[in-house]
Amino acid sequence: MKSLAPRLLAAVALLAIPAGASAHRQWLLPSVTTVSGTDSWVTVDAAVSNDLFDPDHMPMPTGGIKVTQPDGSAGEIRNAAQGRYRSTFDVQLDKPGTWKIGTFATNVSGTFKLNGEDWTVGRRRGPPPGAGAGGPGAAGPAMAGRPAGPGGPGAPNAAPARSVATVADIPAGATDIKLSESISRNEIFVTVGEPTDTVLRPTGKGLEFDPQTHPDDLVADEPAKFRFLIDGKPAPGLKVTLVPGGKRFRDEEGAQELTTGADGMIEVKWAMPGMYWLNVTATDARSSTANAGERRMSYTTTLEVPAP
Amino acid sequence: MRTTPFLLLGSAIATPAAAGTVTVTIPRLNVAEYHRPYVAVWLEPEGGGPARTIAVWYDIKKGGNEPGTKWLSDLRAWWRKGGRSLKMPADGVSGATRAPGQYTIPLPRDLRPGNYILNVEAARETGGRELVSLPVAVPNGSGKASGRTELGPVSFSR
Numbered sequence: 295m296k297s298l299a300p301r302l303l304a305a306v307a308l309l310a311i312p313a314g315a316s317a318h319r320q321w322l323l324p325s326v327t328t329v330s331g332t333d334s335w336v337t338v339d340a341a342v343s344n345d346l347f348d349p350d351h352m353p354m355p356t357g358g359i360k361v362t363q364p365d366g367s368a369g370e371i372r373n374a375a376q377g378r379y380r381s382t383f384d385v386q387l388d389k390p391g392t393w394k395i396g397t398f399a400t401n402v403s404g405t406f407k408l409n410g411e412d413w414t415v416g417r418r419r420g421p422p423p424g425a426g427a428g429g430p431g432a433a434g435p436a437m438a439g440r441p442a443g444p445g446g447p448g449a450p451n452a453a454p455a456r457s458v459a460t461v462a463d464i465p466a467g468a469t470d471i472k473l474s475e476s477i478s479r480n481e482i483f484v485t486v487g488e489p490t491d492t493v494l495r496p497t498g499k500g501l502e503f504d505p506q507t508h509p510d511d512l513v514a515d516e517p518a519k520f521r522f523l524i525d526g527k528p529a530p531g532l533k534v535t536l537v538p539g540g541k542r543f544r545d546e547e548g549a550q551e552l553t554t555g556a557d558g559m560i561e562v563k564w565a566m567p568g569m570y571w572l573n574v575t576a577t578d579a580r581s582s583t584a585n586a587g588e589r590r591m592s593y594t595t596t597l598e599v600p601a602p
Numbered sequence: 603m604r605t606t607p608f609l610l611l612g613s614a615i616a617t618p619a620a621a622g623t624v625t626v627t628i629p630r631l632n633v634a635e636y637h638r639p640y641v642a643v644w645l646e647p648e649g650g651g652p653a654r655t656i657a658v659w660y661d662i663k664k665g666g667n668e669p670g671t672k673w674l675s676d677l678r679a680w681w682r683k684g685g686r687s688l689k690m691p692a693d694g695v696s697g698a699t700r701a702p703g704q705y706t707i708p709l710p711r712d713l714r715p716g717n718y719i720l721n722v723e724a725a726r727e728t729g730g731r732e733l734v735s736l737p738v739a740v741p742n743g744s745g746k747a748s749g750r751t752e753l754g755p756v757s758f759s760r
Binding site (some may be wrong): 328329330331332333487488489511513537600601602 | 666667668670671672673674675678679682685686687708733
């Protein structure tokens with residue numbers, strides 16, 4: 295049990311949670327966020343690494359990427375490809391307004407005992423059972439060929455001998471069921487012409503970004519206001535991390551940590567123009583899954599802050 | 603009597619400057635690869651408020667699916683302040699890119715008197731981008747400023 299848990303956590307962190315047990319950050323980097331053309335595309339890099347936005351660790355699988363068109367309908371990614379360090383894909387921006395591109399993953403993992411033996415839930419091998427869910431499990435086949443870093447979490451095929459894929463697979467005689475639900479979003483926004491709000495409307499599920507300043511209407515000399523919601527309600531006291539890209543061209547990482555106020559709001563003052571990675575996590579006990587004592591939530595986005 | 607139409611015509615040409623005239627200079631640059639810059643000229647009320655675009659010069663002759671608008675967002679200040687809400691081409695506002703030289707642009711006659719910030723922004727393919735701003739009082743004020751790289755002198759006069 296003791297040896298399994300860290301591995302499990304690390305695996306889940308790699309697949310779904312940018313700021314989990316591992317410090318690695320999952321990021322989407324759009325080639326452009328403000329578009330004036332009428333026949334434009336955005337090309338996006340997707341990776342997991344420590345420094346932003348340096349692809350030097352792992353590609354992010356593109357199987358779970360979803361596109362929401364400005365009218366709220368589903369779009370599609372094109373030309374997806376996976377390199378050693380980063381994946382890329384394109385989206386054809388054939389409608390005016392704000393597009394949302396990214397992942398929404400829910401996952402339940404944990405442990406239980408069966409006949410005195412320790413079992414784990416959610417350590418998936420191969421394709422996910424519910425492939426339609428677009429969860430982190432979609433990463434399974436895509437990640438299979440990755441080399442294991444020395445001493446890293448991905449020691450070759452370190453799957454525990456005793457595991458089931460989903461909560462539904464827990465046998466009837468199981469005891470000591472300890473489950474944890476994770477809900478994570480990682481999304482970017484690209485606007486053709488005037489910014490619109492349809493794709494920004496909260497769904498009321500988990501941790502969400504409710505920007506008062508439109509994410510494609512930022513400029514370095516104006517503070518931005520972003521609100522965060524949990525299950526549709528303002529979420530006070532959350533720590534929001536903002537990290538500017540391009541660390542290797544300066545000395546400091548330059549990360550800011552801001553805490554949401556009673557109204558769930560932060561006000562961000564930009565240190566410089568550039569691309570920023572934003573991440574916020576929250577944990578509570580309000581999981582929708584039975585037996586899940588804990589619900590871990592994560593929200594990640596990448597923001598372009600132009601010079602004035 | 604017969605001269606009247608000509609007088610009217612003459613005054614029509616002479617009076618668009620009623621609200622003032624903006625003079626913009628596109629400098630001649632000694633660079634290996636030169637493309638004429640995209641330029642936007644707009645006014646913002648001094649106390650804040652919606653921007654009014656006076657002129658946009660871009661590659662209007664491009665054909666196909668991409669009628670020259672792809673790089674308009676490189677005029678990033680203008681794009682954010684008002685360009686993105688303007689339908690292109692815009693009557694009496696948009697036009698072709700200009701060669702280096704000095705150009706005068708009359709302000710629209712229906713411009714309400716008041717204090718404004720006049721902005722001129724230029725962005726050049728394989729080149730730089732520059733924004734020159736100066737406060738102007740419409741219609742009687744005057745003022746001048748100058749760019750350093752992508753724009754030369756910019757002035758406003760009656």
